[in-house]
Amino acid sequence: MDLVTRVAIADDVPVVRSLLGALSPSALGALRAWPNARLLVVADPQRVHGVAALEAGLAVEADGRSASLVGWGLGVDAPEDAGELLRSAAIAAAAELACVRLTGQPLGEIEIGPGEDPTERFVRAACRAADDIAAATVDLRALPDVGTGADGAATKAADRVAEELALERLVPLGIPICSEERGHIGDPDPVGTWIAVDPIDGTRNYLRDLPPYAFAAGVVEGGVVTTGVVVDLTSGRRWIGRRGRGATVDGRVCRPRPGGPVAVPSVAPGAEVGSLPEGHSRVRMSGSTTVDLCRVADGSLGAFVDLDRAVVHVHDLAGPLAVLREAGVPVLDPTGRPPELVPDPRWTTHLLVGAEVAALPT
Numbered sequence: 001m002d003l004v005t006r007v008a009i010a011d012d013v014p015v016v017r018s019l020l021g022a023l024s025p026s027a028l029g030a031l032r033a034w035p036n037a038r039l040l041v042v043a044d045p046q047r048v049h050g051v052a053a054l055e056a057g058l059a060v061e062a063d064g065r066s067a068s069l070v071g072w073g074l075g076v077d078a079p080e081d082a083g084e085l086l087r088s089a090a091i092a093a094a095a096e097l098a099c100v101r102l103t104g105q106p107l108g109e110i111e112i113g114p115g116e117d118p119t120e121r122f123v124r125a126a127c128r129a130a131d132d133i134a135a136a137t138v139d140l141r142a143l144p145d146v147g148t149g150a151d152g153a154a155t156k157a158a159d160r161v162a163e164e165l166a167l168e169r170l171v172p173l174g175i176p177i178c179s180e181e182r183g184h185i186g187d188p189d190p191v192g193t194w195i196a197v198d199p200i201d202g203t204r205n206y207l208r209d210l211p212p213y214a215f216a217a218g219v220v221e222g223g224v225v226t227t228g229v230v231v232d233l234t235s236g237r238r239w240i241g242r243r244g245r246g247a248t249v250d251g252r253v254c255r256p257r258p259g260g261p262v263a264v265p266s267v268a269p270g271a272e273v274g275s276l277p278e279g280h281s282r283v284r285m286s287g288s289t290t291v292d293l294c295r296v297a298d299g300s301l302g303a304f305v306d307l308d309r310a311v312v313h314v315h316d317l318a319g320p321l322a323v324l325r326e327a328g329v330p331v332l333d334p335t336g337r338p339p340e341l342v343p344d345p346r347w348t349t350h351l352l353v354g355a356e357v358a359a360l361p362t
Contacts, residue, residue: 016041019051019073031055031071035236038093038251042082049078052086054104056097064128067094069104093251095124096238098131119227119242121173122195122219127238129169130215130231133162133199137233141207149181149345158206162199162215170195170217178343180315188343193221196318196341200233202288204266211235216290218318223340228322230294239294241322249298254327258356260302263292265311293320296353297327303354307334310348314341317349330358 016039017023023031031039031053042050053071069090074082087107094102095112102110115121143157163181170177176186176194188194195217200206202213211234218228226243239254241247247254261282284301286292289312295301297320306312318341324331332352333339339349352358 015048016051019048019075020053020071021073023053023071035232035238035250036097038090038097040086040089040093040251042078042085042089048075050074050082050086052090054090054093054102056094056099064098064100065131066101066103067097067099069102069107072104072106092120095120096127096240096251098127118173119219119245122170122175122217122227123229123240123242125169125173126215126217126229127231129166129199129217130229130233130238132165132169133215134231134233134236136161136165137200137206141209153180153203155181156203156207159200159203163197166197166199166215166217170197175219176343178314178345180313180345183345184343190342191222193219194343195219196315196343198290198313198315198319201290201316202286205287206233210287212286212288212291214288214290216316216319218320218322220318220341220343223342225318225321225325225341228319230290230319230323232288232291239297239320239323241297241324241326243322243326245326247297247323247326249294252298254298254323256297256327256329256355257299258302258354260300262354262357263295263301263304265289265306265309267309289316290320293317293353294323297323297329301354303357304351305353305357306349306351308350310350312349312351313345314343314347315345317341317351324353329353330355332358 031037037055040052041048051073054067054069056067057065100112115124137158140158145154146157146160147155149155159181163179176188178188178196180198197217200213201216206213212232214230214232216230218225228241230239237250239249261284263284266285266287292304296304334350
């Protein structure tokens with residue numbers, strides 16, 4: 001059997017609704033579209049065997065917010081392990097939504113810990129960090145700069161607060177960190193394991209309250225990213241990539257789609273967009289590199305191109321790179337090689353991201 005999140009097959013919708021107690025079409029649509037909800041389905045090629053629906057509530061508890069199981073249903077002929085599959089999936093989904101507990105029948109109340117394996121510990125810590133940052137930076141836009149970051153850019157008050165919150169969650173993992181603002185925490189070894197983190201990617205967007213801006217973090221081993229988490233702090237949308245386990249956006253499998261618009265980094269005042277591979281002219285510029293890269297992975301965009309300016313930093317790339325690779329999206333520099341990440345906040349690279357642009361001459 002397979003676990004499918006947010007089932008989108010039209011023929012399965014009546015079955016899903018019936019297992020959840022004749023859920024209304026609008027409610028089912030909300031579960032499938034809202035970033036703070038999950039619809040979990042256990043199915044085989046012939047039929048749906050079980051469904052669970054949950055949503056994350058406000059963080060009203062002192063230690064964090066809870067997820068509520070708002071629907072649960074098993075078919076009369078469901079295999080014996082269908083219920084346990086749903087239970088495990090619901091706990092994992094609640095953890096990705098930065099919840100500390102899951103409540104609701106028939107599961108009762110389940111405390112969600114940090115995770116047992118290193119990948120899950122990182123994913124859960126990163127998701128909690130993003131949740132903390134989104135809540136704490138709501139009203140910091142008008143404050144003056146507080147210094148200069150390790151990447152050479154001005155540090156805004158929100159950047160400083162966001163980094164402190166990110167480190168509070170990530171440092172206990174015991175892995176050295178390369179951060180956009182503070183630089184090295186610990187002693188990241190280029191051939192060892194380290195974390196790259198950008199607490200707020202798209203700070204200029206944040207300052208204008210203009211979506212998107214995002215939290216991004218990735219685990220790198222020997223220059224190769226293994227796990228990544230990117231959270232759009234304006235919408236709550238979450239992209240997660242785990243080596244060998246695939247990439248998801250809000251619990252759905254990431255499916256790239258060629259032929260869409262090409263994203264490029266923001267340009268300086270008076271500058272031009274720069275070079276694009278032949279045959280590509282429709283451009284999108286969001287102001288958040290991490291979100292743009294993840295949107296190539298999930299099919300919203302067709303490609304990402306930075307041939308001229310080399311403005312993609314290691315902390316911009318590490319988290320999304322795990323999502324892109326697990327989604328099967330080529331990520332190359334102009335020489336045709338995959339980028340090898342180093343723990344240096346000033347490191348930047350040119351990029352060609354997407355099957356179509358990676359195959360074109362530059």
